[in-house]
């Protein structure tokens with residue numbers, strides 16, 4: 096049985112969190128002195144607004160859409176809840192929100208109009224992960240990933256197997272496509288090509304409501320934002336226990352069955368209880384090919400602060416991606432965004448994006464808020 100998750104250990108760590116919080120004495124733990132984390136922006140990693148980790152204090156970091164998630168995670172950790180349960184509960188707020196089109200209910204669908212979700216959870220104290228990919232009709236894939244973590248000897252369950260696994264655990268099936276995302280998907284479908292049998296807005300001779308149809312250019316501009324989104328949340332307890340979770344509807348209008356980085360341990364999420372926890376949002380293919388989250392944690396293990404660790408990994412991604420010409424601009428800079436988030440065992444946190452302009456959410460015990468990500472490249476054209 097030794098190769099099975101020690102469920103008792105997991106539950107003990109759930110129950111012990113409150114007590115551990117009271118006796119927190121990590122003071123930087125294996126990492127030694129508390130370091131600085133830069134949370135401000137700056138090309139090449141220069142930053143402002145340094146944020147130090149404060150040993151013995153709670154911290155949760157998330158993608159920009161996660162202000163309610165970090166607030167909830169911190170609230171639950173303070174109540175003595177295990178950090179894995181706390182981050183899953185935090186991101187669950189966004190999974191249930193039909194207005195967040197990047198996760199769960201109302202997430203943007205695949206190219207056939209079906210919402211396919213990916214999620215992962217990693218529990219630092221037991222170094223156990225769980226994940227699901229390409230799961231349909233289940234609003235809370237992060238909770239299903241948590242069941243994989245808790246109740247199986249596996250790490251990853253995909254597709255119909257994941258859906259059936261969820262149903263077996265009492266999750267209810269529902270259509271996750273909202274009227275708004277259905278209409279957006281149909282717009283996208285109609286504007287994919289002007290030489291198929293779908294009429295684009297500018298090709299339509301008649302609109303029943305009499306409005307002027309948007310031109311293709313206008314419609315494309317409206318749809319440009321379609322591909323971004325996911326929620327990642329990593330947290331540390333006052334005792335220095337870590338957990339992370341990433342959940343997403345993935346790339347909008349993806350090829351059915353496409354799996355991004357979010358459910359892949361080491362790519363969209365990695366947690367090492369001796370070091371820290373990290374996650375990624377943005378172009379998942381690059382997070383996978385750089386083992387993004389794992390690389391961030393390794394950079395922290397080698398002494399970089401969380402922001403520097405994120406920037407170092409982004410730099411490697413930018414260097415390697417030059418070999419794929421479609422992914423770089425005329426100056427050889429990546430033409431996509433990738434955002435990395437990290438929290439260290441001592442509570443230091445940081446985030447960086449490939450191209451200037453992104454924010455992240457954080458609650459380090461002083462309130463949930465957004466801060467600017469550090470960045471590798473200034474926005475194109477500036």
Ligand code: ASP
Pocket residue numbers: 322323324325343344345346354355356357375376377378379380
């Ligand atoms: N990383 C996600 C994926 O590739 C998408 C995103 O965060 O925008 O599936």
